[in-house]
Amino acid sequence: MRFSKLLAAGVALIASAAAAQTPMPAYKGIGAPATKQQIQSEDISVSPEGKGLPPGSGSAKEGAAIFAEKCMVCHGPNAEGGKIGPALVSSKDAHESLTTMKPERSLGAYWPYATMVWDYIHRAMPRDKAGTLAPNEVYAVTAFILYKNRIIQETDVLDAKTLPKVQMPNRNGFVPARFADIPDEHKRGCTQGVCP
Secondary structure, three states: OHHHHHHHHHHHHHHHHHHHHOOOOOOOOOOOOOOHHHHHHHOOOOOOOOOOOOOOEEEHHHHHHHHHHHOHHHHOOOOOOOOOOOOOOOOOOOOOOOOOOOOOOOHHHHOOEHHHHHHHHHHHOOHHHOOOOOHHHHHHHHHHHHHHOOOOOOOOEEEOOOHHHOEOOOHHHOOOOOHHHOOOHHHHOOEOOEOO
16 A cells, blocks of 8 residues: 555656656747836836825825725725725724734824825725726825824825825834844844845
């Protein structure tokens, strides 16, 4: 019995090695190199400093209507969370919610940069139609969520210049932007002389 298992394992190993050596067939007429315009349309990363933010603007007042139409079904009418989407607003003051015995890692209390909020909404929301919101809509929804978290005023207008200036409550609750700024290698997460 033991020999048959060993034999079966050997046959499987030989078959997988043979399959690995078989060259992939060359397909003609399928696919094409990406154009510069296609690459630029997919290169949508946004830095904490706002690099990559497109032109546009929006306020919380404008965002309320967009949220009601496109976000409320998942996140609830006041962004308190729904059956599908998580709460976007902390039940406590954003400045205090992480210092309690039961911290809430809500968007307003936990996320370090306001540009991350914009970037995530732009890439992934609405859930069933990711990436369909126009930049003005993303700015407005971002403003609405930050307003509901008591981080900005309802009349504040967010755009590529003002959004990076929004100070999130937990901005300084994370490690420095550059790991090299942490002199203790153990605290940096270095293992066996390899550091991030």
